[in-house]
Amino acid sequence: MFKNICKLKFFYFLTIISFSLVQNIFACDTTPTLTPTNVIDNGDGTYYMDISACIGSGGSADGFDLYFNNDVNILGTTVTEVTSSTGNVATVSVSNGMWVAYFEEYNTNGTYFENGAWGLDCIDFGIIVDENPEGATICSVGINEDCLGFTQNDVFITCGVIPGPCLPNYSITDNGTIDSSVLPAGQNCNFAPFNDEIVELTVTCDGNFSFSLTQDASMNWPGESWLTIAAACCSGVIEQTSSFGFLDPTLTIDTYLTEGTYYVVVDIEGNGFPGDYILDITSDADLSLVSVASAGDDQLTCEETITLNANTPLNNESGVWTVVSGGGFFNDPFDPNTTVIGLPDGNNTFQWEISNECASSIDQINIEVANDITLDIPQTVYCLDQIPLIVSAGEGINGEWSVTPEFNISIDNITSNNTFATVDAYGNYEFTYTICDDAVSQSVNVESITPELSSPSQEYFCLENFSLSASIIGDPGYWESDGPFIATFDNPVSLNPNVIVEGYGTYTFTYYGCGTSSSITIDMLGIEPSAVGPTNDIYCLDSFEISAETDGDPGYWNYQGPGNAVFDNQGSTNTSVTVDEYGTYLFTYYGCGESSNDVVVTMNTSQPSASGPEETYCLQNFNLAAETDGDPGFWIYEGPGDAIFSTPNSTNTSVSISEYGMYSFAFNACGTTSEFIYVNSLTIIPQIIQPEEDLALYCELSTSLEAYTTGDPGYWTFEGPGNAIFSNPDSENTTVEVSEYGTYHFTYQGCGSSSESVAIEFNNPAPIIITNLEDQSLNCEFTASLTGIIEGDNTNVEWFINNGPNKANISFSEPNQLSTEITVSEYGNYEIGLTACGNTTYSTISVNPVAPHIIAPDFQNCTLTATLIAYTDDSDGGPWTTTPQNTDVIFSNLESNITEVTVPDFGLYSFSYPGCDTISSIIIGFECPLVFANVLTPNGDGNNDLFIVQNLNPEIYTESIFTVFNRWGKIVHTATQYGLNGEWWDGKTTFSNEKVNDGTYYYILEVFNGVNQNRSEHSGEISIFSSNSSSLNEE
Structure with missing residues (x-):
């Protein structure tokens, strides 16, 4: 498997190299091998962890990223950039929960991570995440995923598992084999600085144990490995061994282990190594099973x-x-x-x-x-009490209880020696306990007792609370009532409840308990209350007091009258009353089951008076006043606009009105209305005092305005070509800013009238750009002077470039002054802009490189020197050079634009002179005229054996055709590129390659001069002597 992967990577790498030779900017990304370790809780809900990312053989073009495949988000990192082994630097950032390393110059500076051997291109850094990452998976994806048609699912995703708490990866009991890889496991223990896996070993029997660790996919090149036997997970080392890999490819530990649990930790170097391993565990303990014990049935x-x-x-x-x-x-x-x-x-x-x-x-x-059974049960119980059932039959002996009759009774636990029975009916019950086929029985009689009832009195008044009492030995029971209204018990199952009745009359209370019942009668009686009210007349809806006397059951007040009556406390015997209408009211108190005598109260009216100003100006506020004996009331008005009272229910108030004209006001209180008073609101024309007259402004879009008015400040209005924004449109003093240049008319509206308008003209003349350049061209220089002209305010001036060559660096010495210098870094056309006074003007200048103009002869006849002159505007031009470089060529002054050149030999020479970021060249041929012999003696003595044309230099002449005729005009020899190819006529014919006869012959030589691009023809006679006569040849 590993060999196939290596071949695939090698083929892929060769493909990338071949493709890069054709198209340099195309590059591939491969993703790194990830090793996450060392998870630390920061204590604030975030976690820190270490990452080691090792780039594979394919390299990485513009970087790679890191992300979790679940809800874990990356919040920060310990690095801002990472550097490859070749020195390229990638910028590191964290965004949207991802870690990104991006190298932006991969298409010019080569791949970011060069492919390295055995994982040498690794970077180590830390990250901070927003929740515990233990057990999660972190992955990486190359940023360019479309290389060679591969998708990211095929090639460019790698992942690593974050180690969790110290938990075993595998478990074995006594013997077994693990075939696995440490690469996806991460580093769990700190026994070695490598990825590791943990195997939990359960030893059920003491014995000698053998542990063997091999790397099965290493291709005879295993990595460094460690094998540890520990008493606990990641701690308590018992035995440990290690190997550098190829020095000792198999690790072995032999040790004696007693019964218990142990942990085997496998560490293997993962950088460039496959990480696969096989762990074998064997022992000599007898692990045969034991028979399952069976003691029999209880x-x-x-x-x-x-x-x-x-x-x-x-x-x-x-x-x-x-x-x-x-x-x-x-x-x-x-x-x-x-x-x-x-x-x-x-x-x-x-x-x-x-x-x-x-x-x-x-x-x-x-x-x-079970022996010696004795029952402990009472013979009589009362009022359905529980019946205890206790048997003495020895500790741990449990028989079975039964009872007759079986109805209305239950035994809590029929197999318990100490239990109880619950009865629901009175009568006789027989209990039997059976064990070891023996039975013992006893009878129990359940009896009832009549309860005795009492109360402190048989009569109560005004719905007062009272108590009842029942006396009974057991089975407490419950209370019920019968009467004209509802009776409420605070606890109906209590022997001593408190009782509340909701009405007057006779009530019968019955207690049911201990299988029987008894009753008691209680009478609830009433008492008539008395009521009194005010003795003086009441005016203007003033509040007044009424009171009542009663022996109990406080009751409530009721009334009759023309309006509403509000009681301060309607359920109290003493209360304050407020009415909302004038007239006569009757008040009655209901309490203790009866009603009181009526209290008569009459509410009387009284007319108020009102006063205020006769005139007011500019909608200014004014005051009104009223006098009344009580019932403050409210103000009313009529008029052309709205009137707002500061305190409309007060006798003294301030008034603001919305319109000019006549208003009438009256105060309504104490059941009637005052006479109306009249106030006239008048207008005054406002004046604009700044500016005092029409105004013209330049390069400004704002100014100040001020108006004067007696009151009613009003607001500003305008007319103009654009919009106008007032800093305080409702104030007499404001600033105004307009959106466009032009003439605006401003008017102040206030005090019910409009001022005369003032005209302000906002002007914005266009700026003018002046340069010191002829035809707007800047030759062989990168700095030019610029001057701007503008009328009015020149404080808001800005020079800028609207368009120019790509990658050009452009700067202005004074970008906010009218006079400035522009400096650029590249040749080309630049569109310059000047913004001032709200206008922008554009001007284009051309920055041009001009090649030097070289004046020199193109052919020097029989001389090795020439004068070279280069005309250029670049004062730093030069030096003179030859192409190809010839160190034997001598210039009288390399740096001067005028120089004398001396060449070592005749031939064709190219001279170059740089200037103004360009270079000019000229080719000069140094040569003498062609010289022809008139005698040829082809006798093989080495003198005049060949017809050699002197000065036929192939650096000067590019073509030649040589033809020889006999005296009859017949061609005896012809050749092209004659002499230029180093071959000369030896006196033989072209066709038969035989020597010609002695005599006179005629020749024609056509040549083309490549320097001056001229074609010429040379002809003459030649005498041929085959005898050994050298003297004639020399003539």
Whole structure:
């Protein structure tokens, strides 16, 4: 399995490398192997935990994220960035419960985590979560999940399980094998710094135990491993061993363990290793099962001797009887069918145990002995009391109770020696107790007693409370009543209840108890009350007092009259009364079952008087006053608008009115209305005092306004091209801000009239942009001066770039001043904007690179020097260079734009001069004219054997055609690229490759000069001598 995974990863990695060569910006994400450990409770509902994330062989392009697959949310982290082994830095953030590491330059700087060997690209950090993560799963997903068509479900999700409390992963009893992997388990114990798994081992029998740990998927390259035997989960080490892996691939521990529970902890290095393992546990203990003990069935006897019947042990087992409780003697305690003698009365418990070398089994049997039965039951009970049933038959002996007749009676527990019976009817009952086939009986007589009733008096008055009393030996019973009204008992089952009756008359009270009943008669009588009222006349709805006298049962007041009467306390004998209408009222008190005499009260009226001002201005408030003997009453009015009284029910009040005109006011109190008084509300025209006259403003959209009025402050209005907002539209002093430039007319409305309007003109002239550039072009420079012109206020000035090249850095020396300098970082067109006085003006400047202009000859005839001149606006241009670089070329001044160049040999040379962020080049050919020989002596002596054309330089000439004719005009030899390919004519014909005869021949050489792009033709005679005559060739 591991080999297949490795092959897949290797193939995948090669595919990524191949694809990256074609398209550099495409990259793949793989997710890390996650190892969560060390969960800590922070004490505030949050938890801290450590994470180790190890990137796999595929690397990661722009990072990875972490999230939980349940409701656990990540709140914070211990790092703000993480750095790969190649030095790339990814930014770390936490958002929406997720942890994200993002490397934004992956498409230019290479993958974030380079693929490493054996998990070397690991990062360690901590996170804080909002609830206990123990047992949860944390996962990672690559940010680019579409690489090569894989989905995140196929390739790019990895998860790790957060270790929970110290809990075993597996459990084994005595012997067994575990085949598992530590990778998803996390680190649970601290025995080694690796992922681990815990196996709980239950030892049922002492013995020698052998523990063997191997890594089954390591491909002969196992990781470091630890094997620990502990007495507790993650603590109490008994034995421990470890191995570096390939040095000792199998760990073994041999030890002797006694019966109990132990913990085996397997730690294996997981970074780059598979983590699979096989743990074998064996022992030499005898683990054969033991027979299940059976002591037989429980028995009840009245004898002192009994034979037991238990199961027989096997050959390798033994059995023994023991006394658990009670008493008795075994004839043979090792005999499963032994006889027990000397059994005492009551319960006796015996235990039968079968055991072998490592295990045992027990069972118990109960023997009850019953002798000497005695009943303890009363012969007579009264009033249905419980009947105690007690039997003396020895400790632990339980027989069975029965009773006749079986109706109207029940026994609480028929098998208990100490119980009771509950009866529902009077009469005679016979109880029988049966045990060991013996029965004992006794009769009980249940009898009744007539109750005796009494009360402190036979007569009571005014519905007063009274008490009743019943005397009875048992069975308390209950009370009932019969009378003209309802009677209420505070406790109807009490022997001494208190009683309340709701009406007058004769009542009969009966008590039912102890199987019979008796009655008592009580009379409730009434007494007529007396009532009195005020002796003086009452005016203006004033309150007055009335009172009544009664011996008890306070009762209530009632009345008759023209209006409503409100009692301060209608149920009290003394109360205050308030009426709402004038006239005569009759008041009567009802109490103690009777009604009192009538109290007559007459309520009289009295006319009030009112006063106030005759005139008022600008809707100003004014005061009214009234005089009355009582009943304060209320104000009424008539007029063109609303009138609001500060205290409408008071004789003195302030009044505010909403409209101008004549108002009439009167005060209504004490059953009548005063005469009307008249108040006239007058208007006054307001004045605008700021500005005093029409006003013109520049580059401003706000100003101050002030008006004067006597009262009724009113409000401001306007007309204009835009909206106007007043800071305080209802105040005489306000500021106003308009939304658009133009002319506005402002008017103040107040004191029932309108002021004359004032006109304010808000002006916003457009700014002008002036530069120091010709044709708005900036050549070979990145800084230009800008000047803005604006009329009026120039405090709100802002320079900005509306459009420009991407990635360009742009700055203004004074962005909020009219004069500024602009500095840019890139060539291109820049649209500059100037905002002032609410207007914006745009201007475009071009920042251009201009290549140097080089002046020099393209061909130098028979000289190795030339003069080079470069024209450029860049004062920092240069230096001169050759392409390709030739260190033998000498410039008189490398940095100057005018220089003298000397070349070492004839040939073609390219010279370059940089300036203004660009570079210009020129090619010059240095060469002499072609020189032709007139004699050829192809005799093989090494002199004039070849027809060589001097100065036919392939760096200067790119094409050549050589043709030789005899004296009859026939072509004897022809060749292309003659001399340029290093081959010269040796005096032989082209077709038969034979030497030509001595004589005179004619040639034509066509050449193309690649420097000056000219084609030329050279012709002449050549004499051929095959004899060894060198002197003629040299001429």
